[in-house]
Amino acid sequence: MNTAPTSQLDAIAALEDAGLRITGQRRQVIAAIQRRKGGFTAEELATELEGVGRATVYRTLKLLVGADVICKIVLPDGTPMYSPSRVEHHHHSVCTSCGAVEEFRDITVERVLRSLAREIDGDIIGHRMEFYIRCGACLAAAND
Amino acid sequence: MNTAPTSQLDAIAALEDAGLRITGQRRQVIAAIQRRKGGFTAEELATELEGVGRATVYRTLKLLVGADVICKIVLPDGTPMYSPSRVEHHHHSVCTSCGAVEEFRDITVERVLRSLAREIDGDIIGHRMEFYIRCGACLAAAND
DNA sequence: TCCTTAATGATACTGAGTCTCATAAGGTGG
């Protein structure tokens, strides 16, 4: 199984591989992402990183999404969130209570994609798939 | 198989069932949607319906989404689109060239959802799933 | 028809992201 960049160094290498410069700001953004290890919003990051401009945060996030270092998730209400990628091709479940993001890779999902490819008139060039859940922890908390 | 509201009258009935008033503006929005029978943006509708305020168009769209008369789709670049619903529980394929939206209902998809429900720690309360394609017509046009 | 309540429109506002453009680094080649 292929793995996506996982550490600071991997993320930096991914940018280098794309012929991009490794700037102090980009390091800061990457470090901040690795520090959290969970879902986050662009605005959160921009607020946290006072030394990095808002535009730069958004620009860097976009680069990192393109390099598969992080991915962008859309909540049911349309709010975008970002989350570090651990597995190359994967989907997400997002807890709508606590915002926890889990990645999963399910061969069943891949199978469906292939079966749909046969049914659909045209070429499938991409897809979006997210599950909205109440995670175990939130359910447990609610039952106290 | 259950079917979702399909005609003007069904859409109006759906609003009535929800205890909402049938206003001239809402009739106009519904009529404009039925006139197209395809994907559209909120802003398109607001421009077309000069007699209806922008806020009202958005409000009505939201009600219609809630009543399963239309559904909201998100393109890969994040652009939102709306499309009339024909089938109750379904997913979409959107052609990224021409914007054509197709609905499909696939029992395989439902099966995956159930299998994932078992794997995921927590309750699945919803999901989002969209396929981005190049439709047959666009492929044919490109091959000329 | 009257009257309560819900809906509307104009407009200001929010949130997420992009654009512009002058200024400030990166990271080679010498």
Place this chain on the structure above:
DNA sequence: CCACCTTATGAGACTCAGTATCATTAAGGA
């Protein structure tokens, strides 16, 4: 190690989709 060319940055204006406010208007049941 320096100069230089190019890429990246920051500040702030702008866009796009949608929401909030609130005074005014109109549904539709009694």
